[in-house]
Amino acid sequence: MASSLLRRQLGLSVQRNLRLSIPGCRYVSKAAPRAQQEFEYDGPCMKTQVPGPRSQELTKQLGDIQNVGAINFFCNYEDSRGNYLVDVDGNRMLDIYTQISSIPIGYNHPALLKVMTDPSNLSTFVNRPALGILPPENFPDKLNETLLSVAPSGMSRVQTMACGSCSNENAYKAIFIWYRNKERGNSPASEEELTSCMVNQAPGCPDLSILSFMGAFHGRTLGCLATTHSKVIHKLDVPSFDWPIAPFPRLQYPLEEFTRENAQEEARCLEEVEDLIVKWRQKGMPVAGIVIEPIQAEGGDNHASADFFKQLRNISRKHGCAFHVDEVQTGGGTTGKFWAHQHWGMDDPADIVSFSKKLLTGGYYHKLELQADKAYRIFNTWMGDPSKNLFLAEVLNVIRRESLMEEVNRSGKALLNGLYDLQTRYPGILSRARGQGTFCAIDICDDDTRNSILTKARDKGALLGGCGDRSIRFRPALVFKEYHVHILLNIFNDVLAMHK
Numbered sequence: 497m498a499s500s501l502l503r504r505q506l507g508l509s510v511q512r513n514l515r516l517s518i519p520g521c522r523y524v525s526k527a528a529p530r531a532q533q534e535f536e537y538d539g540p541c542m543k544t545q546v547p548g549p550r551s552q553e554l555t556k557q558l559g560d561i562q563n564v565g566a567i568n569f570f571c572n573y574e575d576s577r578g579n580y581l582v583d584v585d586g587n588r589m590l591d592i593y594t595q596i597s598s599i600p601i602g603y604n605h606p607a608l609l610k611v612m613t614d615p616s617n618l619s620t621f622v623n624r625p626a627l628g629i630l631p632p633e634n635f636p637d638k639l640n641e642t643l644l645s646v647a648p649s650g651m652s653r654v655q656t657m658a659c660g661s662c663s664n665e666n667a668y669k670a671i672f673i674w675y676r677n678k679e680r681g682n683s684p685a686s687e688e689e690l691t692s693c694m695v696n697q698a699p700g701c702p703d704l705s706i707l708s709f710m711g712a713f714h715g716r717t718l719g720c721l722a723t724t725h726s727k728v729i730h731k732l733d734v735p736s737f738d739w740p741i742a743p744f745p746r747l748q749y750p751l752e753e754f755t756r757e758n759a760q761e762e763a764r765c766l767e768e769v770e771d772l773i774v775k776w777r778q779k780g781m782p783v784a785g786i787v788i789e790p791i792q793a794e795g796g797d798n799h800a801s802a803d804f805f806k807q808l809r810n811i812s813r814k815h816g817c818a819f820h821v822d823e824v825q826t827g828g829g830t831t832g833k834f835w836a837h838q839h840w841g842m843d844d845p846a847d848i849v850s851f852s853k854k855l856l857t858g859g860y861y862h863k864l865e866l867q868a869d870k871a872y873r874i875f876n877t878w879m880g881d882p883s884k885n886l887f888l889a890e891v892l893n894v895i896r897r898e899s900l901m902e903e904v905n906r907s908g909k910a911l912l913n914g915l916y917d918l919q920t921r922y923p924g925i926l927s928r929a930r931g932q933g934t935f936c937a938i939d940i941c942d943d944d945t946r947n948s949i950l951t952k953a954r955d956k957g958a959l960l961g962g963c964g965d966r967s968i969r970f971r972p973a974l975v976f977k978e979y980h981v982h983i984l985l986n987i988f989n990d991v992l993a994m995h996k
């Protein structure tokens with residue numbers, strides 16, 4: 497762990513060392529001195545193109561069993577460490593994609609390995625309980641120690657689930673149940689409701705809706721998919737609900753130069769939200785909830801201002817809709833605050849907040865009134881996995897012990913400043929550098945160039961991901977330090993120079 501003195505030194509030295517070289521020469525972004533971290537490597541080390549021969553062979557083998565179209569390469573998880581992912585051909589890459597943004601503190605973190613080797617944890621790994629009916633003795637303690645210790649403002653209840661989609665799916669159900677109970681004045685359901693629900697008819701299966709935003713991603717299960725609008729490939733051929741879809745603001749960058757235009761754009765979207773809520777009520781499909789990502793991630797890292805979210809929250813209150821903030825990708829510290837919605841500075845930011853990915857377990861926090869009124873209404877076999885809570889406890893300890901939130905803010909600043917610099921050097925290729933913490937992105941002139949940059953960066957040892965039509969997103973783990981930022985920026989610059 498870096499001492500606070502060392503951390504201060506790191507901060508200072510990086511400011512001194514981050515500079516651009518003379519035009520035409522290699523971009524010189526010098527890393528700050530590396531902190532002591534025995535479990536990590538010095539840098540990327542590439543032996544073959546990616547995927548290498550062993551990866552190709554394994555892809556062929558797996559192709560006889562599954563669709564392998566999405567596979568990038570096969571990994572050696574034993575040898576991967578910290579920010580470095582090692583593949584089966586011995587290539588070691590700086591991982592700025594982290595298993596679709598789901599690795600909180602790097603690969604094989606010693607604190608997590610210790611959880612595995614502690615004999616008192618063994619029964620939690622070996623015996624996976626049906627948590628809804630037979631939880632282990634330490635379950636309330638573990639929830640208090642983990643998820644409730646980082647609960648969003650105003651929320652003292654949490655329901656764990658297996659994955660992000662499963663969390664959102666159940667959060668929507670909780671919203672519908674809450675809404676109908678409110679409409680019924682909390683009296684019991686009628687006989688007609690009880691019989692009609694069994695054959696998928698109203699009034700038992702009511703015509704209610706969830707309002708979502710164009711470009712959103714909330715998962716691929718049937719209910720969630722009706723609120724996902726990022727790519728055709730997710731949606732084609734799957735029946736869906738006729739639910740309202742509002743435009744998400746399309747901000748112009750740099751933000752300081754477009755304050756008026758961006759405020760107008762956000763006002764336009766908010767107006768549309770209210771219009772849709774009214775329209776859908778008139779159609780007989782009232783909006784029971786509004787779901788939104790604090791930063792639209794899969795849809796292209798689309799940001800909106802704190803003021804936009806505050807006003808949207810007010811609209812939800814005014815129309816009696818639950819406000820569901822999907823923090824599956826933004827949660828867990830990557831934006832420089834533990835929850836991205838904390839950037840909005842609100843005491844009452846949401847009625848439901850869903851999470852997964854970096855939290856290791858899925859689930860959602862909710863207000864007391866969104867607690868389903870009866871047992872078995874929100875339920876499934878596992879309802880999460882207590883072994884994930886053991887890891888999460890350690891992740892939270894490491895975040896606190898190693899001041900990782902400070903690190904994220906420091907590396908995030910270095911990353912965004914580096915992207916601004918590169919953007920001025922390559923104006924024909926790069927635009928719209930943006931980010932919060934290390935949750936950054938930049939747009940590339942077109943899709944083909946974007947994909948070529950991603951492949952070439954990977955061949956040079958930097959593993960990045962795309963999002964939206966033509967963005968590159970940066971999704972490092974929380975242990976991504978300033979010296980990692982500089983390794984990345986140098987590779988990124990070399991690759992950009994190849995596309996000039």
Ligand code: PSZ
Binds near residue numbers: 659660715826853
């Ligand atoms: O292609 C896919 O299925 C992908 S690529 C990235 C994701 C999914 N992200 C998952 C995600 C998310 O980013 C947000 C904001 N909400 C919900 C989900 C769904 O989580 P999972 O994938 O765990 O079901």
